[in-house]
Amino acid sequence: MTNATATTDTADHLLAVYLRDHLAGAAAGLALAERCQRANADTPLGTLLADIVAEISSDRTRLREIMDALDVSENPIKAVLGQAAELVGRLKSNGMLTEYSPSSRVLELEGLLAGVDAKRNLWFTLKTVAPTRPAVAAAPLDELIERATSQRDRLQTAHDQAATDAFTSPDPDGRGSPTLHDDEALKVPTDPQQPERATDDGGESDGEGRDGPRAVNDTESRYGEDESPA
Numbered sequence: 001m002t003n004a005t006a007t008t009d010t011a012d013h014l015l016a017v018y019l020r021d022h023l024a025g026a027a028a029g030l031a032l033a034e035r036c037q038r039a040n041a042d043t044p045l046g047t048l049l050a051d052i053v054a055e056i057s058s059d060r061t062r063l064r065e066i067m068d069a070l071d072v073s074e075n076p077i078k079a080v081l082g083q084a085a086e087l088v089g090r091l092k093s094n095g096m097l098t099e100y101s102p103s104s105r106v107l108e109l110e111g112l113l114a115g116v117d118a119k120r121n122l123w124f125t126l127k128t129v130a131p132t133r134p135a136v137a138a139a140p141l142d143e144l145i146e147r148a149t150s151q152r153d154r155l156q157t158a159h160d161q162a163a164t165d166a167f168t169s170p171d172p173d174g175r176g177s178p179t180l181h182d183d184e185a186l187k188v189p190t191d192p193q194q195p196e197r198a199t200d201d202g203g204e205s206d207g208e209g210r211d212g213p214r215a216v217n218d219t220e221s222r223y224g225e226d227e228s229p230a
Contacts, residue, residue: 026063029116069135116148
């Protein structure tokens, strides 16, 4: 066997391992998406996740088709381990013992974001190796990359909203905590019962204004009001 053949065999083997790992990750990601969707059913987030579940399932089918074209078999043990890892994730503490926690929603969406990022990198990797593998070149990789990007954008928006709902306490008026970009919310309100002091010419008020005598500065205390230092 030549060195060139050995190198090709090694590359093929590494690619096969890589694809099997991603297929196992896809199984775990799909299980996570389905669980999060069930927990948020009958909400806008649940509707979004129903779409994401369908797309992840379709993406996994595409990956299987690419593996079949490359004559790469599935590894059932890795698939089971991937699903087991997702099940273990359910045992983490979420701050509530008997009900679905808002922090769980945030963490689940972060898990889905990580999975989508990994999948998007998978499609980019396959696009890189496509010139040397006609079976990969036949796959609609640009379409898959675009869909993964869309999934990430939608999940990021949902995650940011979930984080706001979980970790932002509303003020007594129910408006929520102001952000650094909320200029109106950060302005100190004026008391309508205390209007600004009127002045004679738009400048400072005289010494005996409505608010009482003005403070005497240091120079006046030393030389008197009608005197000035030499």
